[in-house]
Amino acid sequence: MLTSLLKIAWRNIIRSKGFSFINIMGLAIGMASSMLIIMWIYSEVTYEDFHENKDRIYEAWNRASFSGKLQCWNTTPKILARTVEKDLPEVEQAVRVDWTSHFLFSVGDKRITEAGNIVDSNFLQVFTFPLLRGEPQTVLREHNSIVLTRSFSQTLFGNQDPVGQTVKIDNNQDFTVTGILAELPKNTRFEFDYLVPWSYKRSIGDDDSYWGNNSTRTYVELKPNASLASANEKMKVLKPRYQPEDSTWEMFLYPMGKWRLYSSFTDGQEDGGGRIAYVRWFGVIALFILLIACINFMNLSTARSERRAKEVGIRKVVGARKQGLISQFIGESILMSVIAGILALILVTLSLPGFNRLTDKTLQIDYSNPYFWMLFLGFVLFTGLLAGSYPAFFLSSFQPLKALKGVITNVNTLVTPRKMLVILQFTFGIILMICTIIVRQQINYAQQRETGYNKNNLIYHHFTGDIPKNYRLIKSELLSSGAASSVAITSAPITQSWSDGWGQEWEGKDPNDKTDFYRYNEEEDLGETVGLTFVQGRDFDLSQYPTDSTAMIINETALKVMKFDNPIGQIVKDNGEEWHIVGVIKDFILTSPYQPTSPMLIYGAKSWFYTLLIKLNHDRSTAENLKTAEGIFKKYNPEYPFDYQFVDEEYAQKFANEKRTGTLAGLFSALAILISCLGLFGLATYMAESRIKEIGIRKVLGASVVGLTSLLTKDFLKLVIVSFLLAAPLAWWAMHHWLQSYPYHTPIRWEVFVMTGLLSALIAVMTVGFQAIKAALTNPVGSIKNE
Known part of the structure; x- marks a missing residue:
């Protein structure tokens, strides 16, 4: 049964090569775009996900009132780490990380300046970066020990065994290499090529007992099953206890899972800003693009309905049941989705190097991971079912006798759902266009803001x-x-x-x-x-x-x-x-x-x-x-x-972060519009087929090619106008909400909407113009001879 369905599906795909190519490419581009965005989102939501006790690691933050507003920041007194270990029974251990240092390293004739951190000796017990050489408990025990990343150790020592070697820092202090780290993953906030123990700071006279200097980041690992709420209640009173003049100053622990995405506060509370806004935004874009691709598939499939009506009629006459026809049509869409999925995978693989440069990431596909193939197969099946469901139920609903005569259904009942799908497509596309333009305007607005000094030279x-x-x-x-x-x-x-x-x-x-x-x-x-x-x-x-x-x-x-x-x-x-x-x-x-x-x-x-x-x-x-x-x-x-x-x-x-966001939004908006145009092309194809006899009669009665082209094109302009009227207020609301997170932001100008509306209309006319002119030029004799 399955083999038979696949054979029939394959024959239908081969029989209409042009239609199948457009359908498969539309799906492939949509799936590839969505996959790239999903990979980007996954990299964002899995920051610091590789640490063994990630669910128990927190960062110490401050909350205090300045100028009538509560402000939050994450630099703390150096003494805080030892204090929380002593005063909070919920705490397993705490670790300090100082500001990034740039030391001069001397090995033989080599002189290299590199960035690293001074940290407590238990840093690698809290943050489980993979050690290639050494033990986390001991590598930073001595004040003159140092841990290097593999690439930096190779820079200093070449192919020699670095462990036990001596390096001179800033020409006055010898350090012994005690450990080698694997290269840091991209999905971490930490950036260092070496780690130096905190005891080194003490050995050179650094005072870490002062409560009034917020200059260090403090990280806390809670004990298993410890209550965060209980720990935070105790954190609130630490600053007033040890520095009474700061009686209204609170401290709190902020979970690792929120560092990357949610560390944005307004008046002392999370405001929903930060990178989570970008994750949500691109999640919506991925969904829009996939829906546009699936709607495009639906439109192109139903555009061929008249050609397949007799096939459906014959199958029903010889005993085919509606359920079997639905299975056949969904099977065709899934087969096309599989082919599109393979092409999408190729497109993603080819695009990844450029995409990584654009996003400053190192995304890659692990083809050896069985979970990847399970997710990929699920994604392909979901896309095939989503894209093929409406065409399958629509085509299988034809009445046998009418289908054999070529009368498939009432025009209004057929056109309205398909026009609604095109409206939905272009609504999504226009929203993305408007939002992308406003994001670019916001970046330009900030770039053009008067700096108050001269940066040149x-x-x-x-x-x-x-x-x-x-x-x-x-x-x-x-x-x-x-x-x-x-x-x-x-x-x-x-x-x-x-x-x-x-x-x-x-x-x-x-x-x-x-x-x-x-x-x-x-x-x-x-x-x-x-x-x-x-x-x-x-x-x-x-x-x-x-x-x-x-x-x-x-x-x-x-x-x-x-x-x-x-x-x-x-x-x-x-x-x-x-x-x-x-x-x-x-x-x-x-x-x-x-x-x-x-x-x-x-x-x-x-x-x-x-x-x-x-x-x-x-x-x-x-x-x-x-x-x-x-x-x-x-x-x-x-x-x-x-x-x-x-x-x-x-x-x-x-401006780098916003520029990357604007570029990505522009890229995927363009792809969404491209796929939407394929949907319009599908509707234009249907129009040409369903109105061919009407066009022939009009030509016999004297209608000109220009008049017929205008007649056929105006229907699509109506769809674009409706799409614009739906998209404009939604885009305005989304961008107004986004811009409020910037105290200095560009106004939302009416010109953006006028320009987007005109551009959308132009794209629609150019897309359907070919089919409209082709239909208007058709010989009327051939089209009405059967009337």
Whole structure:
């Protein structure tokens, strides 16, 4: 029975090669697109999924009120890990992870700067990254031990056995390699090429007992069956207990399963933002594309109904039952779905390298995994059943006598469901088009937002090696050589904030004010180097004003918070130090271009520095400037590479995530429209077949080709107009909701809807035009001779 059904199905596929090709390719493109999106979604929802105790691992977060709003962040005091192990009976162990370090590694003649983390010795017991050499319990036990990734160990030692080898870090500390890690998977938040034990920080005098400095990430593993609610109740009181001045400050544990997707908070609560919004969005796109492909299949199948009506009539006359006919037609759709699935798998395999580059992932198909083949088969069968169900029931419902005469059913009962399917197709497609355009507009809106400084020809270089003691000499030679027009010594790049706090005092401050200020340090010349605009006062100038070492510059937002009528000369106290305001600058974007500008305080030379900001000389070539600068850095910091970054390139990275999202949305929207056009082509084919006699009569009565083409095309324009009227409000609602997550966002412009509507109409006319013209040119004699 099954063999017979397959043979009949195969004959019908072969008999209509053109129809079958379009049908199979439409399904294949839709299935391939959905599979790529599903793979992307799977990679997102399985972040950190490889850790053995993932369900018991949490990150410590803070929640406190600033400027009347609850804010949440995930940097904590260094002492927190040991405190929760002592005070919370629910805790199995806790581990600290410090900021990423960039150490200089020396092995023989090799000098390599690489990024890694300083962590507690139990890090690899909590986070079970696979160790190729060494034991998790012991590899980080000694303060001078170090664990390397396999690729970094090969960079340092080549094919030698690295375990037991010695590396020198920053030219002053020998470390012994005690373990080798496999390469880190892409689906983890951690990025490091080496791990150094926390005891190393203690050996060089680092203080980790202060509760007032939130500078470390703390991770907690709860005991089996421990209550998270109970642990969080105890977490709430830790900060007030050990630092009473922070009596309203709470801490809480945030589960690992939410780190990647849900770490977005508004007024102290999860707001549904974060990457989960992208996962949901692309999940909807995958569903839309698959539905569009299946609807396309339905339309093309029912477009052939008149050709298959006599076949159905004959089968019913000779005794075929409706159930058997349904099985036959569904069998055909499943067979086509299997062929389309194989093609889709080929398309996915060929597309993966480019897709991975686009999404910054390493997705791959494990063909040896039986679960993959089970899921793939289920996906193919589901698609075949979904696509073939309506055609199967529709075709099997023909009455035998009418079918043998070619009268298959009443036109209205046939056309209405099929037109509804096309409307549904184009509604999905137009929604995707509108949303994609608005996403692109939002990215452009943020990119075009005034930064408040000049990014061009601006680079930065962190302090390494001998730079802290030689930076004034480096600055002097950069200027005298002509490589730079201005140089500033700062605490961080101009695109980042490394410090913030709320404990400042000034005259007239409200006792309940807990505004959080960004802290930024500079020696002098920051305004000239990056092009800041001073609305009051001046920049620091130590040569003319030696007291500028304790001076302060504030931005306009900070001035609004402090409410000074005349800010110049006002005193701000911070951590027992007094700073006098000498200037007010126009707000500039320090962190996210999608967020409002935060109040900012720039402290003078009596503070710490870590970065040189260098304005390259625009009168010389960039290559020449960099070559000169490299020679100067090598002169004063010979053991370290000249490791600089362009500020404009780093600023552009702030848009990378949204750009990838916009590009992906545009790509899949185009594919959805392509498949929708195949559906229109199917309906146009049906139209040409069902109205061929009407067209012939009209031609005999004198109708022109242009008139007939217009007559046939306007029906499809009506469908597109209905689709647009349905899609426009739905797209507006979705994009309005999405844009609300950005304090700075583009307005939704009416031009987007006009452009999308016109484009949709143009696509529809171009798609059906061929069939309409072909039908209008048909010889009327042949079409009406049987009347």
